[in-house]
Structure formats: structure tokens, C-alpha cells
Amino acid sequence: MPNIAFKACIQENQAVRDAYSMLSGNLYMESENKKISSIVITSSEPKAGKTSVAISLAVTLAGWGKSTVLVDADMRKEAALASIPREVSNRGLSQYLCNNAGYEEIICCTDVEGFRYIPNGGIALNPIGLICSERFDRLLESLEEEFEYAIxxxxxxDSISDAVLISAKADSAILVAKMGKTDITAIGRSKEKLEKANVNLLGVVINEINKRDYRKYLNSYGYFHSAKVKKGLLERQLPMAAK
Incomplete structure (x- = not known):
């Protein structure tokens, strides 16, 4: 099976890499206290950058030598990554949950060592029913046994409960918000939804913070004075801060 390209997702800007390292480090410290191997990345609304955060977090953890798998768990859309070869794009999460593919068939190799990827498998007719199935539970158990982190x-x-159901089955969840776009009220509603389902909400990641605001938050980062990239990512709340 051909490798799916993810190396291009590795950030060149040192500040952005450090931000993801901060996020990964906080996850690692939290997992020292209790089991955190399956992590759901979601957002209050579309286009907040949650997929970019999920990919970068997974790639960072793999770069630390942690065996990591990223699962595209949105079975309401077509395959998200253009780099998925056509011959494997129709084998993924939805096919496994419908019992049309085996466990080994849906796990794709990537060009990042220690990093695997499971496509969504395309649009499913009944995503909620599939998430609530015993087969989903078995998949989650298998991933947690094989990998140190399953993202x-x-x-x-904003409108569907898929993420709440997955988060309730997983060890934890992280909310992604976009600077200047996500309303604080929407974050509050999302937090309430997750907590009603007894989800272990680790915190909120603020995405696309501009260079000036990031430097103000972390003014000891002197290399920002020469940074070329205008956008970055900041883990605004440390794990457990959202509780």
C-alpha cells in the first residue's frame, strides 16, 4: 500500500513547531496522571482549523517517537486529504464499521515514521448508528492497544452529535477555536455539550493567532522579532483548565 504524504504538513516556522510541542508536552504530562491515549479533536463550528491541529499534533507526537494513528472520524463528507491514493480512499472507517473492511485494511502507512492514518471511508448513511456500534468499540480498543496515541x-x-458520542467513548477531547471567528458563547455551548456527556475535556486550542498577539502572550520568545510567518497556534488553556 502506498504511503500517504504528511511530511508537507510539518511546520517550518519554529514558533508554530514550539506551540505544538507545548500542546504535546501538556498531553504527555496529563497522561502521566491518568490514561490518555485516545483524543478527539473537534470545534464549535466548521473551518476553525481542527483538521490542521489534529494532523500537526499527530505528526508532532510521532516525531517524539510515540506511535500515533490519526482517524478521520467525519463520515458525513468525502475523504478530506487529496493525497489519499484512489485505490485506498474507499477503504476506511465507515467501511470497517459496516463490516465491509478489516482492521488491517483501513490502516494506511504514511511518510512519517511511527505515524499511521485511517481515512473516513467516504459518506456513511448512518454515522451515529455506526459510532454507537460494538464494532466502533472494538476498533477503539484495538487502536489503544496498538498505538500510544489515537487522534x-x-x-x-454546531449541529450534529457525532463528536460528543466519540468523545464519550474516548479518553479525552480538545476543542479548537479560531481567533477572531469563533464566538466565546459557542465555545461555552460546546463545552457544556461535552461535559453533559461526561467527556474529559482537556482544554481549548486557539488557532491562527497573529504574530503580535502570540508574542504578547509569550514575550520571552525573542525569535518572533524575525519570524516570517504571520499565523501560528497557541494552546491557550493547559490540560484540565477547562474543567
Whole structure:
């Protein structure tokens, strides 16, 4: 099976890499206290950058030598990555949950060592029913046994409950918000939805913070004075801060 390209997702800007390292480090410290191997990445609304956060977090963890798998858990859309070869794009999460593909068939190799990827498998007719199935539970158990971290890129929380259901089965969840776009009220509603389902919400990642605001938050980062990239990512709340 051909490798799916993810190396191009590795950020060149040192500040952005450090931000993801901060996020990964906080996850690692939290997992020292209790089991956190399956993590759902979701957002209050579409286009907040949750897929980019999920990919970069997974690639960072793999770069630390942690065996990691990223699952595209949005079965309401076509395959998200253009780099998925046509011959494997129709084998993924939805096919496995419908019992049309085996476990080994849906796990794709990537060009990043220690990093695997499971496509969504395309649009499913009954995503909620599939998430609530015993087969989903068995998949989650298998991933947690094989990998140190299983990252689920779930749909947004604005209109459907897929992400809540997946988060309730997983060890934890992270909300992604976009600077200047996501309303604080929407974050509050999403937090309430997750907490009603007894989800272990680790915190909120603020995406696309501009260079000036990031430097103000972390003014000891002197290399920002020469940074070329205008956009970055900041883990605004440390794990457990959202509780």
C-alpha cells in the first residue's frame, strides 16, 4: 500500500513547531496522571482549523517517537486529504464499521515514521448508528492497544452529535477555536455539550493567532522579532483548565 504524504504538513516556522510541542508536552504530562491515549479533536463550528491541529499534533507526537494513528472520524463528507491514493480512499472507517473492511485494511502507512492514518471511508448513511456500534468499540480498543496515541478528527459540534458520542467513548477531547471567528458563547455551548456527556475535556486550542498577539502572550520568545510567518497556534488553556 502506498504511503500517504504528511511530511508537507510539518511546520517550518519554529514558533508554530514550539506551540505544538507545548500542546504535546501538556498531553504527555496529563497522561502521566491518568490514561490518555485516545483524543478527539473537534470545534464549535466548521473551518476553525481542527483538521490542521489534529494532523500537526499527530505528526508532532510521532516525531517524539510515540506511535500515533490519526482517524478521520467525519463520515458525513468525502475523504478530506487529496493525497489519499484512489485505490485506498474507499477503504476506511465507515467501511470497517459496516463490516465491509478489516482492521488491517483501513490502516494506511504514511511518510512519517511511527505515524499511521485511517481515512473516513467516504459518506456513511448512518454515522451515529455506526459510532454507537460494538464494532466502533472494538476498533477503539484495538487502536489503544496498538498505538500510544489515537487522534480522532471529529465533526464540529454546531449541529450534529457525532463528536460528543466519540468523545464519550474516548479518553479525552480538545476543542479548537479560531481567533477572531469563533464566538466565546459557542465555545461555552460546546463545552457544556461535552461535559453533559461526561467527556474529559482537556482544554481549548486557539488557532491562527497573529504574530503580535502570540508574542504578547509569550514575550520571552525573542525569535518572533524575525519570524516570517504571520499565523501560528497557541494552546491557550493547559490540560484540565477547562474543567
Amino acid at each position: 480522532f478528527d471529529a465533526p464540529p459540534l
